[in-house]
Amino acid sequence: MRIFTIFLFLLNLLPLSVFGQYMLLEDALNLDNGCIQLTPDTPYSRGIAYNKTKLDLSKYFEIEFDIYLGNKEEGADGITFVMHNDHRGFRAMGTWGECMGYGRWLREYATGNFISPSIAIEFDTYHNYNQNDPECDHVAYLENGSNYHTKYWNNNKMDFDLEDNKLHDFRFRWNPEKQDITVSLDGNIVYQGKRNLIKDVFEGNTEVIWGFTASTGRASNQQFFCLKRITHYRVPPKSIKNVKPVLPNLQIKPTDGLTHNKAGTHDQSAETVQLTEIPMGNKR
Ligand SMILES: [Ca+2]
Ligand SMILES: [Ca+2]
Numbered sequence: 001m002r003i004f005t006i007f008l009f010l011l012n013l014l015p016l017s018v019f020g021q022y023m024l025l026e027d028a029l030n031l032d033n034g035c036i037q038l039t040p041d042t043p044y045s046r047g048i049a050y051n052k053t054k055l056d057l058s059k060y061f062e063i064e065f066d067i068y069l070g071n072k073e074e075g076a077d078g079i080t081f082v083m084h085n086d087h088r089g090f091r092a093m094g095t096w097g098e099c100m101g102y103g104r105w106l107r108e109y110a111t112g113n114f115i116s117p118s119i120a121i122e123f124d125t126y127h128n129y130n131q132n133d134p135e136c137d138h139v140a141y142l143e144n145g146s147n148y149h150t151k152y153w154n155n156n157k158m159d160f161d162l163e164d165n166k167l168h169d170f171r172f173r174w175n176p177e178k179q180d181i182t183v184s185l186d187g188n189i190v191y192q193g194k195r196n197l198i199k200d201v202f203e204g205n206t207e208v209i210w211g212f213t214a215s216t217g218r219a220s221n222q223q224f225f226c227l228k229r230i231t232h233y234r235v236p237p238k239s240i241k242n243v244k245p246v247l248p249n250l251q252i253k254p255t256d257g258l259t260h261n262k263a264g265t266h267d268q269s270a271e272t273v274q275l276t277e278i279p280m281g282n283k284r
Pocket of ligand 2 (some may be wrong): 128
């Protein structure tokens, strides 16, 4: 019985150790608390961290992280969560500054430095005209190395601020059967979309590299992320409400003095998403 218990314990630990390894590029580095810093609070920084284990898009999965966007409201530029199949593999990176290490300066640039094919969720903390950004911090869905977006989520608050010196709970959920993407931040659903990722984005490939990118420009902030949980299912669960983590939460030591934006807010029952639209080419 005891041996069986130890076996179960090891079975639980194995996937976390597999998912705990990251390839770090440029300014990214390991912090003492088990989190990974993407950029220091220094201008013109760029950091990228890719998990060494690819994600299988033919399976249901949910990933949960804490992200930290800094402590200066006037800072920049933000973090993206990225999944890609770029030919540069674990060396792929995008442009610095407003491109957050993911995208390019203008969506018309075919020759710029960007990650593609890919999808990304951006947590954008700086207003940039060329990317059609609203004037407040926001979350948006991106594809194929373009930071330009026409919709965003800011909780309907024009003073929405992610650089509040707090950890923010971020979840990304993929349901391959329904082809649904669901993203939540601090318990709010901030993006929902239907997309045949394997066929329409990743050119038939089911395995993708994934991780985080971030950069700074003239303005900066410290930016980092911490893995909390990865849940993989061979069969999609019948109801989101019934999803229980297969793996235990990875214990991280909280960074000194940091608290969650909304501690313990994990209620996924609210299924409404309020996206705000900025028409393409909008002049402000
Ligand atoms: Ca801000
Ligand atoms: Ca921006």
